[in-house]
Amino acid sequence: SSGINAEYGADNDRHCYVGLDERAKICCLDIDTFETIRTILPSDSNKRGLCWSLKAKENLLYLGFESGDLVVFDTRLHTRQLLDLKLHNEIITAMDVRGDQVITASPDNTIKVTSIVGVPRTNEEIPAPSDTSCPVQGQTLHTIPMKCQGTSRVAVREDNRLLAASGWDGGLRLFSRKKYNFLALVPAHDPEAICDMTLDNNHVICSGRDKKISFWTFY
Numbered sequence: 001s002s003g004i005n006a007e008y009g010a011d012n013d014r015h016c017y018v019g020l021d022e023r024a025k026i027c028c029l030d031i032d033t034f035e036t037i038r039t040i041l042p043s044d045s046n047k048r049g050l051c052w053s054l055k056a057k058e059n060l061l062y063l064g065f066e067s068g069d070l071v072v073f074d075t076r077l078h079t080r081q082l083l084d085l086k087l088h089n090e091i092i093t094a095m096d097v098r099g100d101q102v103i104t105a106s107p108d109n110t111i112k113v114t115s116i117v118g119v120p121r122t123n124e125e126i127p128a129p130s131d132t133s134c135p136v137q138g139q140t141l142h143t144i145p146m147k148c149q150g151t152s153r154v155a156v157r158e159d160n161r162l163l164a165a166s167g168w169d170g171g172l173r174l175f176s177r178k179k180y181n182f183l184a185l186v187p188a189h190d191p192e193a194i195c196d197m198t199l200d201n202n203h204v205i206c207s208g209r210d211k212k213i214s215f216w217t218f219y
Contacts, residue, residue, distance in 0.1 A: 007056045017061060019051030024065060026051060028075075040079050042071045053095040053104075060119065062102055064092030070104060072136070074120060082119065082136040087112055094154045094165070101141070103163065105151035111144040111165060113180070142180050146173070155199035162218070164199045166206060174218065188214045 007017050015037055018027045024045040028037045042048060042063065049066025056062075060082075061073040068088035074080045088106035096103045100119070105111045118135035150168035156177065157164070163175040170189040175182055189208040198205045204216045 007054045007061075017054055017056055019054055019063070024048040024051055024063075026054070026061070026063065038079065040073060042073075042081055043084065049091075052091050052093055055095050055097045055102075057097045060097075062095060062097055064095050064104055066091045068092060068106060068108075070102065070114070070138070072116060072138075083116065083138055085114065085138045087114060087140070094151050096154050096156050098156045098160055102138075103154050103156060105146070105154050105165060107150040107168075109146050109149065111146060111151065111154060111163075112140050113142040113144070114138050114140045144175060144180050157199050158201065162199070164204055170208070170210075172204060172206060172216065184218075186216060188216070 014031050015028055016031050018029055024042055026040040028040065029035065030037055040061070047067060048069055051063050051065055053064035054062060059074055059076045061075050063071045063073070065071065068086060068090055070083070070085045070087050070092065071081060072083040074082050087104055088110065089108045090106045092104050092106055094105040100116050102114045102116060103111060104114065116136065116138050118137055146165070146167065148167035148169040148171060151165050152168060153166045155164050156162070161177050163177050163180070165173045165175070166188070167173060170187065172186040172188040173182070174184045188206045189212060190210040202218050204218070206214045206216070
């Protein structure tokens with residue numbers, strides 16, 4: 001089981017998105033009352049499995065599924081599915097978003113960097129629900145091979161120069177964002193231990209099932 005996946009909405013929005021349902025349903029909850037505001041259900045939901053990773057950035061909601069699919073919704077005015085991409089052969093276990101790029105990871109031993117273009121920028125540009133023509137497209141720019149069977153978290157540093165990935169083998173891997181060159185491998189935790197990771201400026205904090213929290217500083 002993937003557990004509970006939750007993500008706060010855009011700034012000033014008093015809600016969060018939670019993925020729980022086996023039919024790929026996402027609930028939007030009011031964080032003050034915990035009442036369901038609306039539900040989001042992607043197309044072909046019965047084929048996607050659980051939502052293992054999700055990110056809310058500005059007006060977009062990015063969903064990574066057990067099927068390896070990335071689905072993107074626009075949450076303004078009405079919830080509109082903008083994009084449906086098959087990125088991985090297995091579960092999308094981790095995701096981060098920077099600008100128009102989505103970074104995803106999977107047990108298929110890859111991290112992928114995908115560019116999302118054609119996203120509506122104003123309310124007037126949002127296609128009506130009945131409009132099946134959508135200009136949004138996705139293109140994989142980079143595929144990073146991983147020497148471990150699975151990745152639990154990926155994160156891009158705020159200056160957009162560093163990518164960190166925590167592997168199921170307990171290793172913390174660092175890559176440059178410019179050319180995605182491998183920079184370092186830190187044996188942060190016991191194998192299969194890392195379950196969460198935060199990247200902030202020159203610091204990385206990892207927590208794991210080995211009941212340890214590790215703090216790392218990079219220069």
